[in-house]
Amino acid sequence: xxxKRLGPQTIRLPSAPSILGIGTVSGRKExxxxxxxxxxxxxxxxxxxxxxxxxxxxxxxxxAINTVLTKTKMLESNIDYMLMxxxxxxxxxxxxxxxxxxxPFIGLYGACSTMALSLSVASMLIDGGFATNVIAATGSHFCxxxxxxxxPLEMGVQRTASSQWTATGSAALVxxxxxxxxxxxxxxxxxxxxxxxITDANNMGAxxxxxxxSTLRAHFDETNRAPEYYDLILTGDLGMYGKSIVADELxxxxxxxxxxxxxxxxxxFKGDTSVLAGGSGCGCSxxxxxxxxxxxxxxxxxxxxxxxxxxxxxxxxxxxKESIPGIAHAVAIERE
Amino acid sequence: xxxKRLGPQTIRLPSAPSILGIGTVSGRKExxxxxxxxxxxxxxxxxxxxxxxxxxxxxxxxxAINTVLTKTKMLESNIDYMLMxxxxxxxxxxxxxxxxxxxPFIGLYGACSTMALSLSVASMLIDGGFATNVIAATGSHFCxxxxxxxxPLEMGVQRTASSQWTATGSAALVxxxxxxxxxxxxxxxxxxxxxxxITDANNMGAxxxxxxxSTLRAHFDETNRAPEYYDLILTGDLGMYGKSIVADELxxxxxxxxxxxxxxxxxxFKGDTSVLAGGSGCGCSxxxxxxxxxxxxxxxxxxxxxxxxxxxxxxxxxxxKESIPGIAHAVAIERE
Numbered sequence: 001x002x003x004k005r006l007g008p009q010t011i012r013l014p015s016a017p018s019i020l021g022i023g024t025v026s027g028r029k030e031x032x033x034x035x036x037x038x039x040x041x042x043x044x045x046x047x048x049x050x051x052x053x054x055x056x057x058x059x060x061x062x063x064a065i066n067t068v069l070t071k072t073k074m075l076e077s078n079i080d081y082m083l084m085x086x087x088x089x090x091x092x093x094x095x096x097x098x099x100x101x102x103x104p105f106i107g108l109y110g111a112c113s114t115m116a117l118s119l120s121v122a123s124m125l126i127d128g129g130f131a132t133n134v135i136a137a138t139g140s141h142f143c144x145x146x147x148x149x150x151x152p153l154e155m156g157v158q159r160t161a162s163s164q165w166t167a168t169g170s171a172a173l174v175x176x177x178x179x180x181x182x183x184x185x186x187x188x189x190x191x192x193x194x195x196x197x198i199t200d201a202n203n204m205g206a207x208x209x210x211x212x213x214s215t216l217r218a219h220f221d222e223t224n225r226a227p228e229y230y231d232l233i234l235t236g237d238l239g240m241y242g243k244s245i246v247a248d249e250l251x252x253x254x255x256x257x258x259x260x261x262x263x264x265x266x267x268x269f270k271g272d273t274s275v276l277a278g279g280s281g282c283g284c285s286x287x288x289x290x291x292x293x294x295x296x297x298x299x300x301x302x303x304x305x306x307x308x309x310x311x312x313x314x315x316x317x318x319x320x321k322e323s324i325p326g327i328a329h330a331v332a333i334e335r336e
Numbered sequence: 337x338x339x340k341r342l343g344p345q346t347i348r349l350p351s352a353p354s355i356l357g358i359g360t361v362s363g364r365k366e367x368x369x370x371x372x373x374x375x376x377x378x379x380x381x382x383x384x385x386x387x388x389x390x391x392x393x394x395x396x397x398x399x400a401i402n403t404v405l406t407k408t409k410m411l412e413s414n415i416d417y418m419l420m421x422x423x424x425x426x427x428x429x430x431x432x433x434x435x436x437x438x439x440p441f442i443g444l445y446g447a448c449s450t451m452a453l454s455l456s457v458a459s460m461l462i463d464g465g466f467a468t469n470v471i472a473a474t475g476s477h478f479c480x481x482x483x484x485x486x487x488p489l490e491m492g493v494q495r496t497a498s499s500q501w502t503a504t505g506s507a508a509l510v511x512x513x514x515x516x517x518x519x520x521x522x523x524x525x526x527x528x529x530x531x532x533x534i535t536d537a538n539n540m541g542a543x544x545x546x547x548x549x550s551t552l553r554a555h556f557d558e559t560n561r562a563p564e565y566y567d568l569i570l571t572g573d574l575g576m577y578g579k580s581i582v583a584d585e586l587x588x589x590x591x592x593x594x595x596x597x598x599x600x601x602x603x604x605f606k607g608d609t610s611v612l613a614g615g616s617g618c619g620c621s622x623x624x625x626x627x628x629x630x631x632x633x634x635x636x637x638x639x640x641x642x643x644x645x646x647x648x649x650x651x652x653x654x655x656x657k658e659s660i661p662g663i664a665h666a667v668a669i670e671r672e
Binding site for chain 2: 004052077080085087088090096103104105106109110117120121129130132190192193194195314315316325
């Protein structure tokens with residue numbers, strides 16, 4: 001075991017790479033919700049009249065990148081790697097966006113866990129001495145996700161109560177070498193794939209909750225930290241049913257878990273019942289990071305455990321009667 | 337710039353993580369070809385009568401992993417990370433295979449460049465001090481790729497002369513801390529996404545060749561190495577048309593390029609005209625690594641530059657008249 005490795009799933013980052021800034025772009029529904037005030041660009045106000053939803057999704061990701069470069073006063077040439085992934089087949093949103101940027105590109109796939117996965121690998125590349133500045137970015141779009149994973153929107157299929165609403169939005173973060181006073185990544189717990197046999201593609205929360213539980217347990221165990229160490233423990237997009245599975249399971253095991261814990265999918269559209277069980281998609285936890293970073297700035301939080309969750313299925317395997325495996329990756333974000 | 341960073345795309349790995357071993361599984365067509373004698377498992381001889389081609393693809397990847405664990409005398413619990421990706425939507429081959437293994441999983445997407453991408457990130461995780469042993473693995477299957485990217489096989493669509501044949505096979509490598517006498521990864525050149533406007537999804541070689549040229553130039557420039565430094569320079573799956581674009585472009589620029597250079601796609605099925613322009617797919621360069629590792633063992637080569645290439649499109653974007661971006665990632669493999 002190396003000195004950076006705390007256990008089978010967790011490493012610590014002695015140099016604690018910092019989050020220099022975040023750029024976010026959201027759709028109208030997200031902008032009008034509780035996280036709207038933390039969003040940099042309201043995509044609805046900057047409509048480009050693009051020819052497809054896929055093009056819109058790419059445009060949002062590119063604008064999130066441009067926004068964070070401007071906010072952090074970085075040039076493309078300052079960025080050593082760009083780590084991105086998304087929900088579309090062959091992560092085309094990320095790859096086609098990367099084509100517009102002369103930055104070495106590492107494509108990732110972690111479904112809705114991509115924000116934590118890209119932050120994990122980005123912070124390891126910096127701590128390992130391979131990079132000074134890295135972009136970690138992701139996004140999703142309600143309309144592209146619906147037609148790819150479910151039904152054409154034009155069919156107007158009725159949604160089940162456990163279904164979730166894919167967030168339309170993108171976030172890009174610049175990670176850099178440690179700077180005093182900025183939120184910094186101190187630990188990474190990489191998820192194992194966990195499958196509890198859920199076959200209902202309209203109940204992603206239940207499919208992903210066991211993975212979140214597995215990663216949270218591994219993190220607390222291997223870091224020797226209790227939930228009360230953190231001001232906030234965030235899962236990515238479990239929605240209300242998935243969140244209640246995690247809460248039920250871990251509240252008995254850990255004191256003070258429930259008082260710290262919430263789920264980005266439950267927060268993103270809070271009060272909007274049209275989304276049913278809550279928000280989802282790569283963009284869900286990514287957009288919510290805008291609020292988290294602002295809370296660090298304001299001193300509202302000092303230690304956050306961010307556990308983004310992903311369902312790793314595709315429609316072909318669902319048709320072949322396979323169950324839905326989940327994964328959850330955790331990063332501990334702390335500020336002195 | 338850090339001490340490990342040689343230029344905008346290239347890093348060196350001072351600790352030179354070693355390739356402990358490789359496990360390969362191939363389909364019958366690959367097994368009967370020139371690389372058959374380097375393949376560990378002939379999938380055709382171990383048919384499991386699985387219910388789908390997708391299940392067969394997963395089974396091949398799992399068997400490649402089991403084979404390399406056995407060959408390197410490793411247990412699952414010795415492996416710190418598993419880095420995998422494949423061609424199927426949402427890299428389900430990798431994710432569903434990872435579900436069978438209790439190893440932290442980092443999903444990657446680099447299309448057919450995945451073998452080099454996974455080796456790149458794996459060797460950085462070891463050199464960075466985050467891991468002792470890492471599995472880098474990928475694979476592909478002719479039948480699953482055809483039906484996903486092109487047409488149902490049952491249609492019997494005629495293939496164009498520039499089309500390539502997706503290799504059926506998987507390879508898994510175990511990377512570990514440096515060991516004297518084993519092939520070791522000394523440099524990584526991470527690709528940028530390059531798009532020359534090719535829109536013909538049956539001419540992947542032409543779409544990927546500019547990316548290979550870009551990465552090769554960056555590698556030679558940033559490492560201050562000339563092609564003659566290497567005994568062998570390998571691109572991943574450009575096929576005969578893509579290979580000739582690279583050769584034409586770089587032979588003028590670099591002496592001794594052509595005498596060292598070949599393409600895994602041209603070698604995999606050498607002599608078999610039914611594959612038309614050559615082999616392709618994640619499995620193509622991955623299976624060919626079996627021969628490369630054997631050549632290191634036999635002392636036939638001491639320095640190899642492995643540049644796997646990927647086309648980053650999907651059928652939806654082709655239908656939307658988008659062109660096909662390419663990427664190429666390079667790793668320098670050397671043995672004292």
